[in-house]
Amino acid sequence: MSDIIKNGLIQPDDWQVLRLAEGEAAADVALPAGRIIVPLAVWQARRDELLPKAEAGVLGVWLAGDEDPFALEADLPALQLVAVDFPKFADGRGYSIATLLRTRLGYGGELRAIGDVLRDQFFFMLRCGFSVLQPSEGKYTTAQLEAALTSLKAFSNPYQGAVDVPEPLFRRQTRTPLQKDAA
């Protein structure tokens, strides 16, 4: 059970992220009971077995930074949860993967940031289309997470378009040239 941020609120969450341990194979790893997010390799190896669970909303798939989101293209309509892993918070591939899932692949379900998810990156993650932010378990106290909610809106009117607001500032607001004194 860990806390996640969803819709701007802190919520308890019981999804488990399955990571293959050394020696475990995608084809026959034991799946824990309850709601789980499996690695792409497990999904690809056991798609027929897992598809009903995905459609029932109790199984999601996570992508690693070096995995191509287009590998999930055909499956996205069936998936209600896709997660993108940040192996280290400074590894920014996940931002492009999320952007591609939302803009190019049209994925509309839950998109979850997992792994080394830190509060100082929440703003960027939301802008790239993540709908759920899941810091690693025990990373923050509830009080710290509550304080972090303010950083979701660290910048009230960002310059560039992104997934959350596709239009850049100059298309959203009327920005004016300088009022110059007549010479």
Place this chain on the structure above:
Amino acid sequence: MYRYDEYDQRIVDERVAQFADQTRRYFAGELSEDEFRPLRLQNGIYIQRHAPMLRIAVPYGNLDSRQLRMLGHIARRYDHGYAHVTTRHNIQFNWPKLEDVPEILGLLSSVQMHAIQTSGNCIRNVTSDPFAGVAADEIADPRPWCEILRQWSTFHPEFAFLPRKFKIAVNGAKQDRALIQAHDIGLDLVYNEAGELGFRVLVGGGLGRTPIIGAEVSAFVPWQQILNYCSAILRVYNLHGRRDNAYKARIKILVKALGVEEFARQVEAEFVHLKDGPSTLTQAEIDRVAGRFDDPVLEPLPQDAGYRAQLAENKAFAAWARRNVRAHQVQGYASVVLSLKPYGVAPGDLTAEQFDAIADLADRHAFGEVRNTHEQNVLLASVREADLFEVWQQARELGLATPNVGLLTDIISCPGGDFCALANAKSIPIANAIQDRFTDLDYLYDLGELELNISGCMNACGHHHVGHIGILGVDKNGQEFYQVTIGGSQGNQASLGKVIGPSFAAAEMPDVITSLINNYIDNRHEDERFIDTVRRIGIDSFKTRVYAERTARIEARETANV
């Protein structure tokens, strides 16, 4: 100068608040050293040899007098009374306290300045031609495009954690003065055959450990699409650039690994999906951004007779004008380079008093505007010819009128081992020793244009690869040595220098430069620059001369000691 509107100001203010909170959490132990590092870096703070170093963004080099006075104030109050102009137009303070930085950022915000993305693995300060908007050979003013790129890249959520740092430069003139071939993205404003404005796009240039000249990935991107095209480049890089080895993580390594054609194909494959999307630029937006530059409206003036008379009468003034005054787009005006390379001073350093004095000078004679150059000098972009004599007199009093711009002693140098934790060797004492050797101005004029660049390590902040003579500090068993290259060049014919041979001890450096210069003098054709002689005859005779004279010096010393 670009003047902020309410949105620009709010973003900078929000950044100040954000960083103040992050710093507070760091001191409270809520943020680990590793977690805080990229946050402070993206606010320009390095942990250096003596103290944190704070690098302040000077977007495409533009500053006004109010900002200069604030920098002077910060130098006095939070530093040791001086600052350093970098080779990417920025200003560095070497001695601030980390706990003071939020307050300093607040002061900067009050004069429309910041330290956003001046370091870290993100899109850095966009650089350009210091003569933008006034250069006689300008095709199109690059500054509005730089500003548009600055806004687009500021807190770009998809590109905030790239594999490595990312530098963009824009050139808008016939002669490239922005070093676009040595940038991750180099943008060259061009008109196509139909007379439409766009950008020639170079990718994968860079100095550092693996110096590479950028390759053209598109001959023409229409201006409307430039943000879309840059996004495509950045996305390919963000997804596929190496993250396993920081030394191989720059985009140039990816371009080399894929080959330019394959890289360009991948960019194009992304670009087709971004083209004509919401980030497509409009004429109204270009006009608005251009309209927020409060450039003086300059009416052509008759050529100033007094100026010409002073040139004829005063030899020292004429010498200064010849080296430090440049042609302007508008008749009756000129651009003035204030040299930050007097002898015996760290190249590119400015004292608090000089900040204030330059601000006064700019207010009186240059419409309150100055620019930093990547050669680490300061430019007054628009000065009336009639004012030049007075500007010279005042600049001389300030120690800013050394008539050596573009000459051997106008040395580009990084702060080196005296300040920088990354450096293998000191840079400033080498620069000063060479300046001490070549003090005769007539001799320097006779040598003509000669660029000497010094970096204290292979990160190449001193741009040594593109110096006509380049000096690189290297570490040999804990000792400081210097490797010499010749034949490097910036500009349209950018080239990387070639190493002449084994490295030298610090004390040998002035003699090594003398040998190179003497070989040039013996071989040059009339009016041929050092770089052109090297290109014509190659590096071999230089090499032979340097090492033969070195051996002779060592033998002479040994004989003397017998």
